[in-house]
Amino acid sequence: MPNMQRLANLPEAEALLASLVKTMMPHVGPDTALVGIHTGGVWLAERLHVALGLKLPLGSVDVSFHRDDYASKGLHPGARASSMPFPVDGAQIVLVDDVLYTGRTIRAAMNELYDYGRPGRIDLAVLVDRGGRELPIGARFCACTLPEPLPKNQELVLTRDSEQTLSILSLMLKDRHDA
Amino acid sequence: MRNPQLNPHGKLQHLLTTEGLPRDVILAILDAAAPFAEVAEREVKKLPLLRGKSIFNLFFENSTRTRTTFEIAAKRLSADVINLNINTSSAAKGETLLDTIDNLSAMQADMFVVRHASSGAPYLIAGHLAATGREHIHVVNAGDGRHAHPTQGLLDMYTIRHYKKDFTELTVAIVGDVLHSRVARSQIHALTTLGVAEIRVIAPRTLLPTDVERLGVHVFHNVEEGLQGVDVVMMLRLQNERMQGALLPSRQEYFKSYGLTPERLARAKPDAIVMHPGPMNRGVEIDSAVADGSHAVILPQVTFGIAVRMAVMSMLAGGS
Amino acid sequence: MKIQISNGRVIDPANGIDRNADVFIADGVIAGVGAMPAGFEANGSLDATGCIVCPGLVDLSARLREPGFEYRATLESEMAAAAAGGVTSLACPPDTDPPLDEPGLVEMLKHRARLPEFAHVYPVGALTEKLAGVNLTEMAELAEAGCVAFGQANTAIVDTQVLWRAMQYAATFDFPVWMQAQDAFLAKLGVAHDGEVATRLGLAGIPVAAETIALATILQLVRETGARIHLTRISSAVGLEMIVAARRSGISATCDVAVHHLHLCEHDIGYFDPHARLDPPLRAQSDREALRRGLADGSINAVCSDHTPVDDDAKQVPFDEAEPGATGLELLLPLTLKWADEMKLPLVQALARITSDPARILGVEAGTLGIGTAADVCVFDPQAPYPVNRATLKSQGKNTPFLGLELQGRVRGTLIDGHLAYDGSWS
Numbered sequence: 001m002p003n004m005q006r007l008a009n010l011p012e013a014e015a016l017l018a019s020l021v022k023t024m025m026p027h028v029g030p031d032t033a034l035v036g037i038h039t040g041g042v043w044l045a046e047r048l049h050v051a052l053g054l055k056l057p058l059g060s061v062d063v064s065f066h067r068d069d070y071a072s073k074g075l076h077p078g079a080r081a082s083s084m085p086f087p088v089d090g091a092q093i094v095l096v097d098d099v100l101y102t103g104r105t106i107r108a109a110m111n112e113l114y115d116y117g118r119p120g121r122i123d124l125a126v127l128v129d130r131g132g133r134e135l136p137i138g139a140r141f142c143a144c145t146l147p148e149p150l151p152k153n154q155e156l157v158l159t160r161d162s163e164q165t166l167s168i169l170s171l172m173l174k175d176r177h178d179a
Numbered sequence: 180m181r182n183p184q185l186n187p188h189g190k191l192q193h194l195l196t197t198e199g200l201p202r203d204v205i206l207a208i209l210d211a212a213a214p215f216a217e218v219a220e221r222e223v224k225k226l227p228l229l230r231g232k233s234i235f236n237l238f239f240e241n242s243t244r245t246r247t248t249f250e251i252a253a254k255r256l257s258a259d260v261i262n263l264n265i266n267t268s269s270a271a272k273g274e275t276l277l278d279t280i281d282n283l284s285a286m287q288a289d290m291f292v293v294r295h296a297s298s299g300a301p302y303l304i305a306g307h308l309a310a311t312g313r314e315h316i317h318v319v320n321a322g323d324g325r326h327a328h329p330t331q332g333l334l335d336m337y338t339i340r341h342y343k344k345d346f347t348e349l350t351v352a353i354v355g356d357v358l359h360s361r362v363a364r365s366q367i368h369a370l371t372t373l374g375v376a377e378i379r380v381i382a383p384r385t386l387l388p389t390d391v392e393r394l395g396v397h398v399f400h401n402v403e404e405g406l407q408g409v410d411v412v413m414m415l416r417l418q419n420e421r422m423q424g425a426l427l428p429s430r431q432e433y434f435k436s437y438g439l440t441p442e443r444l445a446r447a448k449p450d451a452i453v454m455h456p457g458p459m460n461r462g463v464e465i466d467s468a469v470a471d472g473s474h475a476v477i478l479p480q481v482t483f484g485i486a487v488r489m490a491v492m493s494m495l496a497g498g499s
Numbered sequence: 500m501k502i503q504i505s506n507g508r509v510i511d512p513a514n515g516i517d518r519n520a521d522v523f524i525a526d527g528v529i530a531g532v533g534a535m536p537a538g539f540e541a542n543g544s545l546d547a548t549g550c551i552v553c554p555g556l557v558d559l560s561a562r563l564r565e566p567g568f569e570y571r572a573t574l575e576s577e578m579a580a581a582a583a584g585g586v587t588s589l590a591c592p593p594d595t596d597p598p599l600d601e602p603g604l605v606e607m608l609k610h611r612a613r614l615p616e617f618a619h620v621y622p623v624g625a626l627t628e629k630l631a632g633v634n635l636t637e638m639a640e641l642a643e644a645g646c647v648a649f650g651q652a653n654t655a656i657v658d659t660q661v662l663w664r665a666m667q668y669a670a671t672f673d674f675p676v677w678m679q680a681q682d683a684f685l686a687k688l689g690v691a692h693d694g695e696v697a698t699r700l701g702l703a704g705i706p707v708a709a710e711t712i713a714l715a716t717i718l719q720l721v722r723e724t725g726a727r728i729h730l731t732r733i734s735s736a737v738g739l740e741m742i743v744a745a746r747r748s749g750i751s752a753t754c755d756v757a758v759h760h761l762h763l764c765e766h767d768i769g770y771f772d773p774h775a776r777l778d779p780p781l782r783a784q785s786d787r788e789a790l791r792r793g794l795a796d797g798s799i800n801a802v803c804s805d806h807t808p809v810d811d812d813a814k815q816v817p818f819d820e821a822e823p824g825a826t827g828l829e830l831l832l833p834l835t836l837k838w839a840d841e842m843k844l845p846l847v848q849a850l851a852r853i854t855s856d857p858a859r860i861l862g863v864e865a866g867t868l869g870i871g872t873a874a875d876v877c878v879f880d881p882q883a884p885y886p887v888n889r890a891t892l893k894s895q896g897k898n899t900p901f902l903g904l905e906l907q908g909r910v911r912g913t914l915i916d917g918h919l920a921y922d923g924s925w926s
Binding site: 183198275276277295297298299300302303306307323324325326327361364388389390391393394 | 693694695697698699700701702704706770771773812815816817818819820
């Protein structure tokens with residue numbers, strides 16, 4: 001197992017989730033379409049979907065095919081099929097991801113969304129904003145912004161305690177291994 | 180001898196044959212194909228992966244079907260596609276294969292998709308590219324003589340996995356002209372690598388190559404016996420030329436002895452699937468009732484073929 | 500010119516010699532081996548320390564590509580290759596362009612080849628006009644012009660009636676007939692041995708039966724016609740067995756094998772290497788083993804290079820379009836030495852297969868260091884490394900499966916009629 005430890009000053013992910021639900025509740029409705037970004041964003045979106053009592057089915061995107069590092073790194077292994085079980089044209093979409101970092105994943109996810117149609121609106125909900133943005137992207141709903149950006153060699157990931165949907169989430173810090 | 184398909188770091192450089200393709204590479208291709216299949220369901224069936232890349236379809240042997248699927252796959256990846264039917268152009272005027280390659284390389288080609296009547300032609304091309312400092316150009320074999328048709332083999336594996344999930348329990352029968360079939364050879368190598376329980380070939384002696392057992396298959400000359408209890412039936416196309424070469428007397432006799440009828444198919448498992456690389460000769464190798472029946476997965480094969488080719492092209496073209 | 504070759508190990512299979520000795524040459528013939536002949540005063544000397552001194556090699560098949568195929572090779576380049584390979588006598592097949600079916604062509608070839616630094620050329624004349632297998636050639640006239648035997652190179656005579664008559668006619672004059680046993684129909688579309696490699700690679704195969712069926716026909720016709728037959732380029736174990744069995748039943752036949760077939764088999768096609776496209780094809784490992792043993796025990800009488808220079812363009816094409824053949828004049832010696840070493844054969848026995856034995860088949864005085872015979876001598880270093888590459892090959896044909904490999908055994912000097920035709924280390 002890579003070197004993982006709990007971040008000393010970070011609140012528990014479950015606590016952050018509860019806070020995020022509270023923040024989002026006044027702003028969602030029957031038209032809200034939640035779209036999780038694989039993989040951590042999907043786990044988070046599954047929990048949010050239940051907690052917010054949303055009507056439209058949950059969507060998911062895998063951004064592997066829209067990454068901007070294809071030329072140098074090749075096809076990202078483990079790409080999954082995306083799923084958009086509602087019409088995207090005119091939709092009120094909230095993109096969900098676990099950790100907001102450079103903003104490139106969000107850019108790729110938006111590109112992907114546009115392959116399905118023209119959304120009416122896209123908002124972003126994340127559990128943690130770790131700083132280090134490289135693109136002009138921001139989250140409307142964010143449970144926690146780190147006071148200091150994390151160093152580049154550290155990865156902040158969401159984990160869960162079982163393979164089942166709706167299992168308990170935790171945040172872990174690990175050393176970045178690949179370049 | 181180093182496997183010419185892999186670069187010195189073990190990454191897939193060309194796709195020339197399924198033989199000797201490591202198991203994890205085959206599985207990676209099948210895994211990568213699944214999300215590409217989903218792209219076909221979208222409004223905008225395009226991904227930016229191969230944007231700006233030039234893919235040359237070099238078809239020295241006519242094939243509208245295969246060329247079209249490669250073209251669709253490349254365009255869905257946003258590549259620029261140039262189609263060359265060499266019968267009607269320079270080669271007919273006497274230009275050698277390697278001269279054609281040199282000329283096209285000078286036009287900033289990124290990938291050659293090659294179909295040629297001679298076994299081994301893509302190897303000649305790949306070797307020449309390496310020898311002339313053009314390792315960045317990738318070669319995809321779209322069918323060389325009798326030797327290999329790796330994308331067909333891979334899409335057939337994808338199809339089997341889609342319907343049957345686990346390869347290791349399967350009995351697979353390949354029926355027809357194995358002697359002349361590059362599809363059969365590619366299927367046999369891939370099935371072996373993926374660890375199927377048993378591979379059978381069913382054909383008259385004249386349509387089986389010498390020492391075919393050495394490829395790891397069981398030989399049947401009786402189609403009823405051969406189909407007993409199989410999970411997957413892979414049909415091969417019978418070409419008209421076989422009647423001229425004293426290999427078979429007539430199409431009627433072939434259908435009588437080897438045609439896949441519902442009665443013969445009933446010998447296979449109740450949930451057996453029937454596959455065919457196309458185009459089908461109804462009433463020659465396959466009865467219409469079977470071709471149009473519930474066991475046939477021939478049309479899904481075509482759809483999967485585009486996804487598999489997208490996966491192959493993406494895996495080759497990416498990364499430096 | 501009186502030359503003394505000193506300090507070498509003389510191996511002369513024709514005369515059963517294998518010992519350290521000097522060789523004395525005067526006026527283009529061997530004057531003495533061992534003891535200096537009376538009154539001999541050398542005005543030229545060659546130091547063969549560390550080398551073997553043997554008769555110049557006799558190669559039963561070397562294509563010089565003249566007349567007609569000068570873009571592939573010329574007499575000059577191939578004779579340079581021969582000399583560099585220690586070959587001092589060679590037989591060339593009739594498949595020139597036009598084929599050697601007219602006395603004028605044979606005379607011209609012999610005339611062109613009559614330079615002191617060129618090996619002795621023994622043309623094999625065409626058995627039928629244009630090698631077409633229909634009309635007989637003027638064999639008596641061709642023999643007078645210099646043909647030592649008659650054959651068809653790689654083209655079979657399909658009409659058995661014509662084959663019968665051709666052998667019968669040749670037998671009338673006791674002319675030797677050289678035939679490659681290959682059934683035209685069974686070999687027609689094939690490009691490789693019909694076996695597991697061709698199956699895997701999707702190459703059209705030439706079955707062993709193509710050789711054995713043709714052999715059966717030829718051997719029966721020998722019985723009927725009494726022709727003196729030499730079977731060229733045996734490629735299979737079963738084929739060799741048939742020849743051995745025929746001999747036991749009273750049919751005499753000599754045969755040879757191409758040196759590449761002693762070392763390579765179908766697996767050497769690798770990833771469709773056109774250099775491995777040969778005629779007859781490289782067959783299975785078991786065939787190769789039988790050929791190696793057959794040459795050792797003498798059931799195969801001789802080994803030749805089957806030298807076939809092919810230009811790059813004809814090899815840089817897909818396997819089934821490539822022209823068959825390999826360059827080999829310069830590789831006959833090192834490859835024969837390699838075989839001898841692997842089979843643990845004494846050199847005097849191994850070298851016989853490229854000197855005295857082929858000379859006997861040709862019916863000429865060659866491959867010997869006997870006193871009074873032509874001073875055709877090969878001096879070679881059996882330990883010297885020989886990297887095979889485009890620069891070291893003197894032939895215009897660079898087409899060999901051994902390209903890029905290093906063999907062992909290199910010619911230091913070649914004398915033809917006492918004239919130093921090749922100088923590999925003495926300046």
